[in-house]
Amino acid sequence: MISHIDGYAFLDHIDSGNFSESVKLSESIEAYEERFGEKPKDIAADLIYGNRKNRKKLKKDGIKAGFKLLGERPKLKKE
DSSP states (O other), X not given: OEEEETTXXXXXXXXXXXXXXXXXXXHHHHHHHHHHSSOOSEEOOOGGGOSHHHHHHHHHHTOEEOOOOSSOOOOOXXX
């Protein structure tokens, strides 16, 4: 996991083993908070981080993320 802030990259986690990186989002948010004294206002992440648990955590913490909406796409009305 890498945090990129103001042109600097901070390596939060590196692992060559098999694991689901989506579970590391909370740890990265905590590392950011320790480093800068506040939670990030927004994040940019791969789709794997957009699971329900992470979305709930981000909403609770007031952190914006640009994930796609879950569920079926709304059907377009034909005119």
